[in-house]
Amino acid sequence: MPHYKLLALDLDGTVLTDDKKITKETRKWIHKAVEEGVTVIFSTGRGIQTAGAIWEELALDAPMVLVNGAEIWKGPGQLWERHFINRDDIRWLHEQAMRAGAKFWGYSVESLTHKKDWTDEMFARDWLKFGMHHTDLDEIQKLRELLLERESIEITRSAPINIEISLKGISKETGVRRVCELLGITMDQVMAVGDNLNDQRLIRAAGLGVAMGNGDAELKKIADIVTESNEENGVAKAIERYLLGSYNPIKA
Structure with a gap:
């Protein structure tokens, strides 16, 4: 059984290539994670208007954290909560x-x-x-x-x-924490992958924070691991090595 029970994935610059596609390799390893009992969710700045089609494409029956944590879904068609700007x-x-x-x-x-x-x-x-x-x-x-x-x-x-x-107070981290509550797990059981500063708090709080090779230099500094770029199947390789592989980090 994988050490991490929840895999939180950013979309743009992470799961998606520069031309907004999901490679065959990335798709394969996401589905392998699901088959091994890992809950795979998005933690993205996108809203349902643009993330919904990707959710359907990957056929993930799982919660989602959208618009940087302002909207959380329990599953497809099951809105849980929204947080509006004044x-x-x-x-x-x-x-x-x-x-x-x-x-x-x-x-x-x-x-x-x-x-x-x-x-x-x-x-x-x-x-x-x-x-x-x-x-x-x-x-x-x-x-x-x-x-x-x-x-x-x-x-x-x-x-x-x-x-x-x-x-104020809303971020990808707060959204993923809410999903952890829903699933009855803790943040140290989360592996999070992202590429930019809207991922920073989540990457820091997760049990394993993974920055993309194409990611912001500041994010790479605080991440536990840096994987390959979004053009080099970085998400697939991170899942293979650190989620389903033998890597078992001990965080300070």
Whole structure:
């Protein structure tokens, strides 16, 4: 029986290749993990609008942690909980993005909405996540510093040129902890794999935190293991070696 009972996988830059595909090898080892009794879940910044098809493609009958922990599903079609950003914060975030000339998007219950489709009606919706993107690194850093002063929101990133915003206290780690409660296991029985800073808290908290070879340098520093890149079947190799293999780390 594998030492880790839960495998939490990021999607973009991790399970998915750069062209947003799942390789045959990755698919094979994910299914091998399931066959060995491991619960395999997503822990992704994506919402159900874009993660749902991948969930179906892999035919995983398991919980899912979506939109960086703001939405948790017990299983396919079984929503468990949602955590919304305050509407006043959404208005403020929208103002800051517009002022900075940043691209932006958001995940609501109804849709994934980008800047070009944003209307005043959007302010009456409940938003799980709001994101900003700017190719000017100085500008995105100024935005990041400004947002950090806002006490009611949680900010992270999945790339140096973006910012991802959730309700304060919500992250992939909190989502996976809730799934552990549901399954009756503890975080030291979790193996987590990711590539960027929105994975950082989860990678640190998991029994085994694995960073992708293509991952952020800061994430690699705090991870227990660095596997190959998403273009080199890094997830498949991590499952083979560390989840189903003989590797049994002792964390300090």
